[in-house]
Amino acid sequence: MAKIAVLGHGVVGSGVCEVIEENKESITRRAGQPIEVKRILDLRDFDDLPYRDKFTKNIDDILNDDEISIVVEVMGGVSPAFEFTSRALQKGKSVVTSNKELVASKGAQLLALAKENNCNYFFEASVGGGIPIIRPMHLCLAANEIDEIVGILNGTTNFILTKMIRENMEFDTALKLAQDLGYAERNPAADVEGHDACRKICILASLAFGRHVYPQYVQTEGISNITLEDVAYAENWGGVIKLVGEAKRLPGKDTIKCLVSPALIHKESQLANIDDVFNGVLVRGNATGDVVFYGKGAGKLPTASAVVADVIHEAKSFGTSTSLTWADSSENFVEPVEALCEAFYVRLFGASRAQIEEAFGAVQFLSRAGAEADESAFVIKPQPVQKTLDALKTLEDAGVRVCTKIRVADC
């Protein structure tokens, strides 16, 4: 019998309790022993629940209970989750989490602490909700060098973009709908501005490349400036606009590419059809080629089931998993975006074709129904981002109004 504690009885925490109860039989078979939720930490009262006796408001009731060998941290946020996780690991209790903010900001430190104390810090649920991605990347792609990861990592923004693309809905209307449906928070910044996707690509990049990639070094751009005009031009180009997180090994360099931004994705790409609240992650290995994982990136039961899978894994494991981990990186090893080589879609007003081609060389001009007279949209060939920025600056100095620039993804 493995006894666990759950920190936080919100959406995911209550889902964990539910999945453990619901799938008791198969969990016992797969874990080799029954798994029981012994205590639940939450500051709120849940007097109506049949398992109300398990609740406590005092973390020490859990940390000092030697019967509890696994702690599930599903509180979210850095504080007090960081303190509680650290103390649990110091006591030799393994911790399973869905807290992407904490893993992205303190992962290396907590993984090292787990190793020191011969226990584990598992975080499958922190990326991709119910989609198995952390462990497949770690285990099954073990024989590959991972060269690149491209992911649609945030369901809320993907829902909004899908509505814009399929139903010609304005950004604000789509956001409002997402809020009404419970897909977006009242304050949607973390999703819409790309911070959530940024945390997730940092976790995947850290795991793939073995060194902690900190969110503050990753240039992050959201989708609030995307318009229906851009969506129309993307379609004319032969693709769709998605919010993607990308991490890539740079050949011959000690740095990596890592960024979050909207991007044009070609219709032929396996990521182009990942719509609504679904997530998809493309992992490019040197032996497997492209592998894509697809599924619901959020939601109570999918996320809870990923947490419980980690709990089962811990219940079966012996000592520390020494390889599902990465080292701290005191220095930033993310290449500045300006130095990357990227293709861009650009939309602007008041420039002649000749001016545009003088600035960017040969470009692919795009069209849309109802374009304004002085409007141009085009895709430029991959070149150093700084060169593109300089060219845009020169055009702006000449009175051109640059409206949008969106990366073209290579996936």
Place this chain on the structure above:
Amino acid sequence: MAKIAVLGHGVVGSGVCEVIEENKESITRRAGQPIEVKRILDLRDFDDLPYRDKFTKNIDDILNDDEISIVVEVMGGVSPAFEFTSRALQKGKSVVTSNKELVASKGAQLLALAKENNCNYFFEASVGGGIPIIRPMHLCLAANEIDEIVGILNGTTNFILTKMIRENMEFDTALKLAQDLGYAERNPAADVEGHDACRKICILASLAFGRHVYPQYVQTEGISNITLEDVAYAENWGGVIKLVGEAKRLPGKDTIKCLVSPALIHKESQLANIDDVFNGVLVRGNATGDVVFYGKGAGKLPTASAVVADVIHEAKSFGTSTSLTWADSSENFVEPVEALCEAFYVRLFGASRAQIEEAFGAVQFLSRAGAEADESAFVIKPQPVQKTLDALKTLEDAGVRVCTKIRVADC
């Protein structure tokens, strides 16, 4: 240092040697120790290879070598692979395989033998080539009851169907092209008649439902009867024809649905866009919802990397994995197809609309350019297969020529 032997130096076997050499550094880091290929069994001579000294033609050189702890069986076929695998397991050596024929026909027996001898029988590479599917299904979906699996499991037939759909190529021409490109064997029956897909769905179903599903009980239908007319009607219906393997828990029953057949898949399905030689597997869990795994289902390096991932896992593991396994099932527990409830697309000649509606109730009629005068194509609502077969028989008895019937998949 973990020392391994490779049985068979064909496409996959040589790929295993290559991947282990190529990714030495990351493999050592991930396995926690270096991995060395000590011996290779093959009846052929490979005098030009730098590692020619490792070859032997005698299996006893491997089985009697106590330094060799892991045996990679990539010979294919049941004999002598079954004998060699059994003897290796009896010696306590773990075996890693890509041999789907052996796993599908003798899996339960070999898994039990591994358990008895406190070692492992791993088979990630037997399904989906380089796509991690066995282990993610086992580990990460551990907290789910798996209700259903639908997979495009054979790259050769998927390539042929893609050519038919996208380029309007006849079946025979597409098959010839697949053979010229090396995607199909000279004798393409195993692929084209669905036997390869059948072995794979049997392995996935055994793992998901915990009891061995034997290929001989699984009704298997290939794609050699699919015509461009059917492809056109499928498009009119709003989908594509794919060869799918399906396994499904039947609510309230002790049997499962398990079959391989061509099927109409709606364009909105995540499986509809899995084209060319790619494979895709949709796993439907009671908590995660739909999760899809996508990638190259075959090929030297993808398959080899899946084998090596299992080798790494074995090098790190302690004793038997007691749950990546299933029980033998002395009896067939696959529901007869006739008793299933399925929707069908039907194409026939010489029946009036009234006759068709009398036979099947309300149906959805389809159209195509250039249809013959007495040709009809339509989709019937889900109903017991026996009822559909009876209705078709009645029509045939009345002089109607039934040309094609293809299942409509629910995915």
